[in-house]
Amino acid sequence: MTTAPARIVGLRCRACGRGAPLGPTHVCELCFGPLEVAYDYTEVAPLATRAAIEAGPTSMWRYRMLLPYEAEEAPVSLGEGLTPLVHAERLGEQLGLRRLYLKNDSQNPTNSFKDRVVSVAASWARQQGFQVLACASTGNLANAVAAYAARSGLRGLVVIPDDLEPGKVAPTAVFDPVMVRVRGTYDDVNRLCSELADRMPWGFCNINLRPFYSEGSKTLTFETCEQLGWRMPDEIVIPVASGCQFVKHAKALDELRQLELVEPGRPPRLTGAQARGCAPVATAFERGETHIVPVREPRTVARSIAIGNPSDGSDVVRLARASGGVVTAVEEEEILEGIELLARTEGIFTETAGGVTVAVLARLARQGRWSRDATVVAYITGHGLKTVGALEGRTRVPEPIPARLRAVLAADPGGLLEAGQPAARRAAG
């Protein structure tokens, strides 16, 4: 293995603080807590200036000094990250928020935030000599792993539950990974992959490569603050699956503050969003506990976040509480309405997980959680094209008409005949 530079100290257990050498491992030998990459921030600081970051690549790799990748060789990249932070004026108007922003991470190479984490994992794995890039996945991760394996020349291996939506299988198969379909839930798949990672010399992004992989999530929050003019928002609404990215957003905020990259101020409240049909974290939060009771049979259209036994669930509850945030779950109908509300007000089409985020945002706004001037950011983490089926029967496709002017005028579609006069012309006439 190459020598790690001084800015990367090694791995460290998030629970007990015990150190471990850098390597493909993710569980503390002492307490079984999660291992994280530890940095020497005195080494990072000279590299992490606003000017240096702004002059960097127009991708998440402008934050390379805060990511665990050190080789001379360029990282495995498809231009992930630096996705738009959209000021949502029309949605904000409906929700009574003047400063509502959407971080649209569906605009990534494979259309979900998973490209961020996989780009880091693939870069590290290739540099370490791994030949197989693998994952357990509910779909989005498989899509990203298959794409980045192709891009990097590693062999891709994706292990997926057999009932995954076809819409998520075909766009993964096109990258020609080895695909293993397993009878069972995501949690079954995940257990199986843990065994495989122990036995085989394969790099599983979300298992033995997890400490590296998960660091990629931080860039979403780095960029959000940069795009707000190096200011922290008042609250961030984040979808919760394993809880991994939620935890990393908290770490990202700590780093931004420690490195004095953001203006001083109260760190944002971190709020989690789940679907009621698989809401182990929201349930723990509501009960005032941190212990997570696993959900054995997730039942929700929001498949990409339906993890019944979330590895970082307890930490999510703690971080939400400590920051002043909440973890809220919404019903199935709210999820679909959330997708439609976002599409109709802002022109952004998100997958079911994004519907969960928007539904939580809408519910909390209507409950009066925020003042009109609060800066609230919602993370939209995946694209609607991946879960089109969820909307089946909800959109009306009109009957065809003949290709003649009088047929259109007779139909008066949408009552448009009365509308549509340009204001300027009306004034002139």
Added chain:
Amino acid sequence: MTTAPARIVGLRCRACGRGAPLGPTHVCELCFGPLEVAYDYTEVAPLATRAAIEAGPTSMWRYRMLLPYEAEEAPVSLGEGLTPLVHAERLGEQLGLRRLYLKNDSQNPTNSFKDRVVSVAASWARQQGFQVLACASTGNLANAVAAYAARSGLRGLVVIPDDLEPGKVAPTAVFDPVMVRVRGTYDDVNRLCSELADRMPWGFCNINLRPFYSEGSKTLTFETCEQLGWRMPDEIVIPVASGCQFVKHAKALDELRQLELVEPGRPPRLTGAQARGCAPVATAFERGETHIVPVREPRTVARSIAIGNPSDGSDVVRLARASGGVVTAVEEEEILEGIELLARTEGIFTETAGGVTVAVLARLARQGRWSRDATVVAYITGHGLKTVGALEGRTRVPEPIPARLRAVLAADPGGLLEAGQPAARRAAG
């Protein structure tokens, strides 16, 4: 209407040079040629410096000084443009090109380059007081118009052929535009919309707003040269539908050279890509003519570029010839192989139109068109998720197996059991 600033002179006919006032019109009254926006480049020049552009927004609007939008008000934007320019080393290796680049415009808000043109059209239309933003479309444009209408608060109206792929209808319907399905081909739809644009006070992006709309295409080429370090490539491969964007890329190169934004040098050859099943422009090119014989019944999976009577076809032939480029058409099987080749080598999943582009690129490379060191750029203009159906039956989805380690080992998926040992560990062992 607001007073246009000095940098925008008005409209001007591309064929006869006659001027016209700025307004929602696209055909020269004198010669029926296409109207374009004309600039006073002495006014543009002080604004169009490399430093100013690089300090601008991380979207195509960093080129605002070269776009026909002048209001104080922010443009209607979802963060379109500044998409990745990917150095395609693995695909390049297969094709004998060390400097092959892919401009991945599928990473736009609605996953095609149409977001660029619609963002300009919507901005101009809203500022002029239009209340309806409309289009004739083969799918991608309808998707973009519906999204940007939602974003801007204008009413969306999309007119589409009745046989459009369902995969393209649902993601448009979610934005809740008025949708008119018409019996006939795209050319029938287009004729109908021309009549509607004459009669109704609606802004049709690709008809009466066309001079403004089409300017957005230029940003694809502006960005490509910027991302190459303000250098022009040797050749650009561009999919050809109406030919509109092809013509605008030539204009963009003229502007970059005139404003001395790019290093001096020979301007790139411009090469067009069509599907043989609807190849009126390639056919004219091959015959050594400029006259376009319309194709009455397009027959290709590449629906989004299947325009039988392309309005700018003759200009494409002229510009390709003058620049030293070609216009080439490929067969259906090549298109699908092009999609797969791109996915498996670079991790980018493109729609059928992108398959056409890659297939033309691959064919020309194999014919020895380029030296190993030529800088070749291919424009990948839309996302594979929009035409997943085209690959039906080509990807093998494996039978499910039990969630047990020994089941995986017994299956030895992809023959991976022999592979995958990290090089570092092998060396150590």
